[in-house]
Amino acid sequence: MTIGWHFDNTYSKLPNVFLSEISPIPVKSPNLVILNDNLSKELELNFSTSNKEDLSKLFSGNLLPRDSKAIAQAYAGHQFGHFTMLGDGRATLMGEHLTKDNRRFDIQFKGSGKTPFSRNGDGRAALGPMLREYIISEAMHALRIPTTRSLAVVKTGENVLRETPLPGAILTRVASSHLRVGTFQYITARKDEENLKTLVNYTIDRHYPDIKDSKNKALDLLKKLMERQIKLVINWMRVGFIHGVMNTDNMAVSGETIDYGPCAFMDAYDPQTVFSSIDQLGRYAYFNQPSITKWNLARFAECLIPLIDENKDKAIKTATETINRFEKIYEIKWLNMMRDKLGLFGEDSKDQVLILDLLTWMHQNKTDYTNTFCFLMNEKIENDEIYNNEDFHIWRQRWLDRLKLNNNTPEKYFKLMRSVNPSIIPRNHKVEEVLEAANNNNLKPMKNLLNILEKPYENQNKIFEYQSPAPISNEKYQTFCGT
Ligand code: AMP
Numbered sequence: 001m002t003i004g005w006h007f008d009n010t011y012s013k014l015p016n017v018f019l020s021e022i023s024p025i026p027v028k029s030p031n032l033v034i035l036n037d038n039l040s041k042e043l044e045l046n047f048s049t050s051n052k053e054d055l056s057k058l059f060s061g062n063l064l065p066r067d068s069k070a071i072a073q074a075y076a077g078h079q080f081g082h083f084t085m086l087g088d089g090r091a092t093l094m095g096e097h098l099t100k101d102n103r104r105f106d107i108q109f110k111g112s113g114k115t116p117f118s119r120n121g122d123g124r125a126a127l128g129p130m131l132r133e134y135i136i137s138e139a140m141h142a143l144r145i146p147t148t149r150s151l152a153v154v155k156t157g158e159n160v161l162r163e164t165p166l167p168g169a170i171l172t173r174v175a176s177s178h179l180r181v182g183t184f185q186y187i188t189a190r191k192d193e194e195n196l197k198t199l200v201n202y203t204i205d206r207h208y209p210d211i212k213d214s215k216n217k218a219l220d221l222l223k224k225l226m227e228r229q230i231k232l233v234i235n236w237m238r239v240g241f242i243h244g245v246m247n248t249d250n251m252a253v254s255g256e257t258i259d260y261g262p263c264a265f266m267d268a269y270d271p272q273t274v275f276s277s278i279d280q281l282g283r284y285a286y287f288n289q290p291s292i293t294k295w296n297l298a299r300f301a302e303c304l305i306p307l308i309d310e311n312k313d314k315a316i317k318t319a320t321e322t323i324n325r326f327e328k329i330y331e332i333k334w335l336n337m338m339r340d341k342l343g344l345f346g347e348d349s350k351d352q353v354l355i356l357d358l359l360t361w362m363h364q365n366k367t368d369y370t371n372t373f374c375f376l377m378n379e380k381i382e383n384d385e386i387y388n389n390e391d392f393h394i395w396r397q398r399w400l401d402r403l404k405l406n407n408n409t410p411e412k413y414f415k416l417m418r419s420v421n422p423s424i425i426p427r428n429h430k431v432e433e434v435l436e437a438a439n440n441n442n443l444k445p446m447k448n449l450l451n452i453l454e455k456p457y458e459n460q461n462k463i464f465e466y467q468s469p470a471p472i473s474n475e476k477y478q479t480f481c482g483t
């Protein structure tokens with residue numbers, strides 16, 4: 001029985017400017033750490049007849065699957081607002097795998113060695129950050145948030161030098177594509193209108209086939225991406241996810257969450273929450289995520305100007321009007337998302353105030369974002385004495401009164417609330433704990449955590465320790481880019 005790879009590599013057939021042909025650089029002694037059985041099934045891949053040695057070779061790039069074609073993709077990006085030419089500096093795209101019903105997935109190795117885009121980097125990745133991406137991306141998928149996935153992690157048997165030597169690893173990332181806003185910026189920076197058209201057509205074929213025959217493809221692509229990115233960021237806001245490094249090279253045109261570097265989930269509700277050690281000004285703080293999404297979309301729009309209208313002024317005007325609709329659309333969708341979190345059907349003029357008053361109370365009282373909604377769903381949580389508070393009681397009564405509108409019933413509102421409020425998120429201290437064990441060759445805690453994270457909307461038994469925020473400590477939780 002074969003694994004079932006079916007490669008069809010369309011990106012690699014694009015003109016040379018888009019990519020560089022490379023080979024993953026073989027590693028010393030690859031050793032498979034984890035393989036994602038659920039995802040393998042979804043991809044119609046069968047690894048059950050391959051032994052561990054072969055799988056280790058496969059997922060390290062030491063043994064290349066037939067019909068794969070290794071390339072590094074070119075892209076640029078605004079990193080913390082500054083424009084740079086980038087490209088895959090430590091990733092190899094092995095090709096696009098097609099399932100029987102023609103779903104197309106990029107198979108990419110992250111940490112697979114130097115490429116022509118590596119600049120001063122070593123092209124490698126450390127085990128901790130690759131396992132961290134595995135955990136968080138799979139958790140996001142279970143939370144029903146569009147995301148790249150993680151198929152496998154291998155240790156390379158080589159050390160990578162960061163502040164200290166760390167065990168090296170390669171992650172196999174699966175994505176509906178790795179096209180980024182930065183891909184467009186790369187082509188635009190080269191003032192290459194022909195290839196810009198090629199990229200627009202390629203993107204539309206791959207992700208937005210419904211606008212294939214549209215009269216103004218560039219403008220419609222902008223509108224479509226805006227729609228998907230608004231949906232995405234609202235999903236992040238819903239579960240308290242902070243991406244941490246929303247550079248334009250880390251915004252996928254598919255609308256998937258991509259690039260799990262310094263990301264983390266918020267515990268106590270605070271709109272200014274930032275975890276990333278390098279985000280000193282809070283550019284990518286929880287509450288800035290929507291406005292940064294809009295900022296990134298404006299950079300995307302700039303790339304498309306020459307194709308939106310022959311008359312540049314007219315093109316700029318049209319693009320600006322489109323982008324400026326962002327706030328209105330976002331506000332409406334955010335409000336509806338928050339209504340869902342509170343089990344509210346229909347619209348009431350006082351909804352926004354009701355929602356904002358709860359958030360303000362949570363902020364003032366430093367209550368846990370996830371668990372507050374669990375408490376409102378009558379789930380048992382630890383430390384619920386915080387809700388025995390007069391201001392909260394008054395707010396709760398207003399909420400209960402609002403719940404009576406629109407023929408709502410407890411059955412209906414609890415069902416709605418349960419579908420959008422997770423009981424389980426990857427708590428930062430738990431993620432750290434399992435990564436430490438994994439670094440010491442004990443994968444059991446990580447697999448346990450992954451199992452629990454698979455069912456975030458179910459009321460699971462005996463998982464208090466996974467639901468509680470980290471014990472209060474003097475040290476602020478910090479995340480690092482993991483490069
Ligand atoms: P990221 O912070 O992962 O989004 O990466 C930003 C850019 O830096 C991308 O072009 C990466 O390919 C590149 N990069 C990150 N880490 C390394 C590394 N260790 N070696 C080479 N390039 C890297």
Ligand code: MG
Pocket residue numbers: 249250259
């Ligand atoms: Mg990146």
